[in-house]
Amino acid sequence: MSERDYRRSTFHGFKPYVAGKPIEEVERELGLSIPIAKLASNENPLGPSPKAIAAIQEILPRLHLYPHDDSWYYRQAVARHHGVAFEEVFGAAGSVEVIELCAHVFLEAGDQVVTSEKTFAIYTLATMKAGADLVRVPCRDRYWYDLEAIRARITPRTKLIFLANPNNPTGTWFSRDAFDAFMESIPEDILVVYDEAYCHYITRDDLPDAWAWLQKGRDVLILRTFSKSHGLAGLRLGYAVGPARIVSGLIQGRTAFNLSSLAQAAGVAALEDTEFVERSRRFNAGEMAWMGEALQDLPVTVPPSQTNFYLVDTDRDAQVLFGELQKRGVIVRPMGGYQMPHAIRVNMGLRAENERFVEALGALLR
Numbered sequence: 391m392s393e394r395d396y397r398r399s400t401f402h403g404f405k406p407y408v409a410g411k412p413i414e415e416v417e418r419e420l421g422l423s424i425p426i427a428k429l430a431s432n433e434n435p436l437g438p439s440p441k442a443i444a445a446i447q448e449i450l451p452r453l454h455l456y457p458h459d460d461s462w463y464y465r466q467a468v469a470r471h472h473g474v475a476f477e478e479v480f481g482a483a484g485s486v487e488v489i490e491l492c493a494h495v496f497l498e499a500g501d502q503v504v505t506s507e508k509t510f511a512i513y514t515l516a517t518m519k520a521g522a523d524l525v526r527v528p529c530r531d532r533y534w535y536d537l538e539a540i541r542a543r544i545t546p547r548t549k550l551i552f553l554a555n556p557n558n559p560t561g562t563w564f565s566r567d568a569f570d571a572f573m574e575s576i577p578e579d580i581l582v583v584y585d586e587a588y589c590h591y592i593t594r595d596d597l598p599d600a601w602a603w604l605q606k607g608r609d610v611l612i613l614r615t616f617s618k619s620h621g622l623a624g625l626r627l628g629y630a631v632g633p634a635r636i637v638s639g640l641i642q643g644r645t646a647f648n649l650s651s652l653a654q655a656a657g658v659a660a661l662e663d664t665e666f667v668e669r670s671r672r673f674n675a676g677e678m679a680w681m682g683e684a685l686q687d688l689p690v691t692v693p694p695s696q697t698n699f700y701l702v703d704t705d706r707d708a709q710v711l712f713g714e715l716q717k718r719g720v721i722v723r724p725m726g727g728y729q730m731p732h733a734i735r736v737n738m739g740l741r742a743e744n745e746r747f748v749e750a751l752g753a754l755l756r
Contacts, residue, residue: 400521407515410723416716427743430723432558432588432699434621435739436673438656439666442622445659446652457651460641464654468629471661472601477634480641481649481657485587485613485628486512488640489552492583492611493520495643496550504543505552506535508560508728510585513552523547533560533693533701537572544576551576554585555598559728559735561695569598573608581609581636588697590619590667591674597696604632611636618698619670620660627653674698677738684748689755699737701725704755708734711754718750 395402410430417426458464461481468479482488493516497503501522505513508529517524525543530536535557544551556563573582584600604610611632617623627649630640649657660666681700685692691703704711708724711734715722720743725733736747 398521400519404515404518407511408727411716411721413721416721420716422717422719424719426719426721427739427746428721429736429739429743429747430721431623432618432697432735432737433623434618434670434698435743436621436666436670438621439660439663441659441663441666442616442620442656445655449651449655453651455651457647457649457654459647461649461654464649464657465629467658467661468631472631474631475634478631478637480630480632480637480644481654482628482630482640482644483626483648483653484617485585485615485630487626487644487648488611488613488628488630489513489583489585490516490519491640491643492550492581493517493522495639496581497522500547501549502545502547503550503552504540504548506540506554506557508533508557508730509535509552509554510558511727513554522549529560534562535564537564537568541572541575544580548577548580550581550583552583552585554587556586556588556592556696558587558697559699559723559725559730560693560701561697561699562693563592563594563597563696565596566598567596569600573603578608581611583611583613585613587613587615587618589614590671591698592696593675594696601631607633609633609636616657616660619667619674620663621666621670622653622656622660625650625653625656627657629657674738677741677744680741681736681738681744681748684744688748688752690751699735701730701733701735702751703730703733706732706755708732711751714754715747715750718746720747720750722747 413426413428464481465479469476489512497520499521503517504525507526527540600612611630613630615628692700712724723735
């Protein structure tokens, strides 16, 4: 029997992305019959956008038909929402698809990608799969993007820079002034992928306006997702807005029919559901304030966050905490894969779920 490994060589050097554990898997593995609070994947505890649900129900009788391959109505809705041209919008199966396509379409062996050390893992995995060289720049003060240090690592081979703001998994951010200085200092022929998945949860007024740099004609690709504030993580839906020639490249590299009919219809409706997004924002702000105060009573380090989650750094093995919390019916995310072996990430759930987490964590740490 053949033992040939058919993978490209670039697939030999890394492990695939590890997602947060589903509720059903924890129930099956541990035999739990108690309610389980999943606080691991930064999902919206309020559920999906009601307008999106109604749009999905309307499209169900037509599932025997293929979706629009170019996502025309969805892209038009996004273009109207942001006041940009149709050709500047790419409809994606979540922002992850855009990140993967950026690597697949734009990178070659010898190209260089620069990003932060403790940031979204897909940036690293996509770059490695493309066979490009990756530079991961250490954080400032453990948890913060260091844009000056990222600028210092740019070389003539740098083709793409991934920036997450606010950042996952730390929850921290960089300011408008810092970003503007960064953009003014870097070569204009570098593609800056600006991932603002958590933009609807921001409560400060000093974060960057990446859209202004796009309007100036810079090569900025802005990523948005419906998985967070719109509550549509299970549909896999997002988009990118950028220069038409860059969007054209993404379209060229995508899979045919990359967005289902359900996702396209839900996206058009969810864009109009500003009431639900505002309710999600208000709810999240309240729970973040409550949990931030509650965590002050525990022996942990918690950097400030402009997202729907906190990074909780402890003096314990995060993998052990992860396992013990599961036994108590709480799923969080251990951060060992992000070079933070004592940290866990916890997103906001309903108040009762958040209380269970704080109580369980406190008992374990004591």
